[in-house]
Amino acid sequence: MTAADRNRHQDEPAFVLHSYPFRETSLILDVFSRRHGRLAIVARGARRPRSALRGVLMNFQPLLLSWFGKGEVRTLHSAEWQGGQPYLQGTALMCGFYLNELLLNLLARDDPHDQLFDYYRATLYRLANEADHAATLRCFEKHLLQELGYALLLDCEAGSAKPIQPELCYRYAVERGPLPDDSGPDDANGSAGFPVLGKTLLDMAADEYGDPATAQQSKQLMRILLNHHLGGKILHTRELIKELQKL
Numbered sequence: 001m002t003a004a005d006r007n008r009h010q011d012e013p014a015f016v017l018h019s020y021p022f023r024e025t026s027l028i029l030d031v032f033s034r035r036h037g038r039l040a041i042v043a044r045g046a047r048r049p050r051s052a053l054r055g056v057l058m059n060f061q062p063l064l065l066s067w068f069g070k071g072e073v074r075t076l077h078s079a080e081w082q083g084g085q086p087y088l089q090g091t092a093l094m095c096g097f098y099l100n101e102l103l104l105n106l107l108a109r110d111d112p113h114d115q116l117f118d119y120y121r122a123t124l125y126r127l128a129n130e131a132d133h134a135a136t137l138r139c140f141e142k143h144l145l146q147e148l149g150y151a152l153l154l155d156c157e158a159g160s161a162k163p164i165q166p167e168l169c170y171r172y173a174v175e176r177g178p179l180p181d182d183s184g185p186d187d188a189n190g191s192a193g194f195p196v197l198g199k200t201l202l203d204m205a206a207d208e209y210g211d212p213a214t215a216q217q218s219k220q221l222m223r224i225l226l227n228h229h230l231g232g233k234i235l236h237t238r239e240l241i242k243e244l245q246k247l
Contacts, residue, residue: 032107038109041074041076059096062121094240095241102141105235120140123139135215158173164202165198166197176193197214
């Protein structure tokens, strides 16, 4: 196999996470591919009126992409729409952009995550077909952190490994897990960790978010954990969704 062959990839399953104009007629794509992870690809001439790529390089739609080259930015050779994924609309569309922003900020370049790719695809399908978008997002957030090596400890106490009791209250410490709630009442988000019910932790372990208290506490807990791993980066889609909910 020649060096050119090694740098050429054909019909790779992928999704476009983000795109922006490049020069007069081209696009830079940030894509999430199943076998090669997140990478940047230039789609030359994609913005020309007669380009075969117009209408193909869409967010949230499964594609087969072929590219060549090495280095920071590869060059797109062809793209084929695979279908099978309903178009996202309304709140589901905003949730899709939120997923993409998480991947853009948390995935390293050229780091394959084939199982996460499959889960992302399944999550897009859930967003398009199920009404409880919040539960879908919590499942994806938990799975994403697990794939990145930050799996949540949800069924036992940190340190002692005692099983979580649904009737007890705990404090979830970032990078440690749930601890017995024996800290002062004024330390809700301090060193003692985030206060959370044992039932919420067990519901999260089972991906069950029907209970209103579980839905609220899991949302707050995931926000704290994601903010920690994002290192202070602001997710614009999250802020936009919060503003829309105020209307």
